[in-house]
Amino acid sequence: MKKIIVFLGVIALLVVAIKQEAKAQIIDGAYKRSDLSNRKPTSLPLTREADVMWRKKVWRIIDLREKMNQPLYFPTNTSIEGRFNLVNLFIEGIKNGKLTAYDAKNDDEFKIPMTFEQVKEAFGATTRTQKVRDVDTGELKDKVVKGEIRTEEIKQIMIKEEWYFDKQTSTMNVRVIGICPIREYYREGDTNQENVQRTQLFWIYYREARDIMASNEVFNPQNTARNASFDDIFLKRKFNSYIVKEENIYNNRAISQYLSSKDAMLESKKIENSIFDYEQNLWEY
Secondary structure (H helix, E strand, O other): HHHHHHHHHHHHHHHHHHHHHHHOOOOOOOEEEEEEEOOOOOOOOOHHHEEEEEEEEEEEEOOOOOHHHHHHHOOOOEEEEEEEEHHHHHHHHOOOOOEEEEEEEOOOOOOEEOOOOHHHHHHHHHHHHHEOOOOOOEEEEEEEOOOOOOHHEEEEEEEEEEEEEEOOOOEEEEEEEEEEEEEEEEEOOOOOOOOOOOEEEEEEEEEHHHHHHHHEEEEEOOOOOOOOOHHHHHHHHOOOOEEEEEOOOOOOEEEEEEEOOOHHHHHHHHHHHHHHHHHHHHHHH
């Protein structure tokens, strides 16, 4: 009797093992792709303060509605084939404790950490009570509405970066310091959607985020066999952007505070050219 029980137990274990092996061998594609979850970010070269002979901090806007920047925007709601968009990736990191969000209301110097609940509140994803008219009686009744994080409302991303010239290598380099999602939405009473609201939600310290950015890939519309990581996108500057502020003596005021429209665009281009011209003017031909 004992032998029969042992024999049946062994058969049951073999059946379970075979099913698990068959499940593990399912390949969604023509070949088995490598696991990117353990991928590490590329090491950045060490920069000594004594070698930096010039530097400038600038703030840029990456508009996710531009075609070149759309790989950072999609997918908006859920992960597809294990892919997240940049903001969803940040939210997952904050929720799991892998990333720290910093308050963007007062400054961009990563001083005040935010909890995940505060991040949800910044998205407007809070539980609230609102008046709803009853269909049968026509009376207004209180209804509890649960808010949700809508990453599709993130239409722009601000990045803070520093350009510097390294005399040791005779190169102009750039380092991203922080990333800040910008939410665009309409107030509840704005039924005609005439006045769009823009809010900086939180800052993410780039060096802290590099680990999860390097282990998550971005869709490559030209060749999905060569998908890059989020870290690659920023290191290789594969995005389109424009400068909205440079560090200055006037409390680091933004361009929009003293210029508008076409003049603001020309000022942005002027700052961009000044960085390029500095490096070019160092050489004599």
